[in-house]
Every structure is written in C-alpha cells, then in structure tokens.
Amino acid sequence: MIVADVMNRVFREFGDEAKVQIDDTDIIRWINDGVKYITVSNNLLQATGTMNSVIDQSDYNFPTDMLSMEAMYYNNLKLKYMKHTEFNEYVNSSDPNQDQRGTPWMYTRWANQFTLYPKPNTSYTNGIKLLYLQRPADIASTSDTVPLSLEYHPEIVKYCLQRAYQTDEDWDAAGQMAGQFQDGVDRLKEQETNKDREYYDTITILQDDL
Secondary structure, X not given: OEHHHHHHHHHHHHOOOOOOOOOHHHHXXXXXXXXXXXXXXXXXXXXXXXXEXXXXXXXXXXXXXXXXXXXXXXXXXXXXXXXXXXHHHHHHHHOOOOOOEEOOOEEEEEOOEEEEEOEEOOOEEEEEEEEEEEOOOOOOOOOOEOOOOHHHHHHHHHHHHHHHHHHOOOHHHHHHHHHHHHHHHHHHHHHHHHHHOOOOOOOOOOHHHO
C-alpha cells in the first residue's frame, strides 16, 4: 500500500474527502508516527551492527539509523546496561577518574553516544556488536510505500483515523479507534511471537529417554 492509498481510506472513512479538517501533511505525519510506534512495539526492522573497539576509548557513536537499542556485546560478551545516573554514581564511587582499563562489562548511553566501562585494554576489529531496531525511512510523498509488511497497513489506517478523530475532538470515536488499533497491533505481535516458537511449543518424550 502506498501513502496515497492510506490517505484515500482515511479521508473516506473520516468523511472529509474535501480536506477541510485534515490534509495530506497531517496524514503523512501520522503515518510516520504510527510506523515508529509499531516498529518499537512489535520489534520490527531488526538490525545488527558492528564496530571496532579501540584501546583506551570508552565513548562511541550509535548507528545513525538506530531507533531503539536491544542488546550490546563486547567480544561476544553481553554487556549490562546501566542508566546514566546509576552509571555515574557507580563510577564516581569506585573509579572517579575513570582510569580503570580491562574488558568492558557494562555500558550507559547519553544522546547519540554510548560509554563502555571499563575502558577497553585491547583493540578488536568488530569487537562491539549491537542488536537494535532500525529507524524506518520517513515518508515524504504520496507515492512512497508504507515501510512495513502488508499485514500492518490496515493498522496504519486505524492509527491515522484515531488521530483524525482526536483533531475533530470526537473523543469517543478516537477511543474506539485507538482500541481497535492496539488490538490489531497486539494480534500481529502474537503472530510474530508464534513464528519464533513454532517448533518449540511442545516437547515429546521418547521411550528411549525414560
């Protein structure tokens, strides 16, 4: 489904094909918001990134296309995440000058950077691996394609209708549409989860195992 298809459905179902209350710009903005919400909620657009670790360098930049962080590894060891305030309290109490070097075992983040602790004492090619959700490309034109698989496109229409009803201050209709949207997203999330566990739901005990 392209953006123009979403717009036609929203204008028709909302009853504003003359574009008096809402316009193309509104719907494009709502589509981008809805796509980002669904991507994070249902763990879509999964990506893996690697970067080199540098001896004595603790600060690194996140990938520019990252929307949400899932996990980080250093030399195949999963790192513990610590909130920035907790990280500062821990480091200031044990290593106020941040002189300690070794194998990093935790990280924190601030803005578009993350900090490893302690500082790496070795440089590794592709030593840092990140699992993250990729930021979907922003939609800018009516000819753009909604950057999610087809089963999610009706949910984008519902999200836009919810926002349209909110703009119209029709709170009952907005609430009903919000519920339908969330139910649809949750149902698709369950389907994604079932795919992951399709072959692991049951364990058959064989006679030879007894």
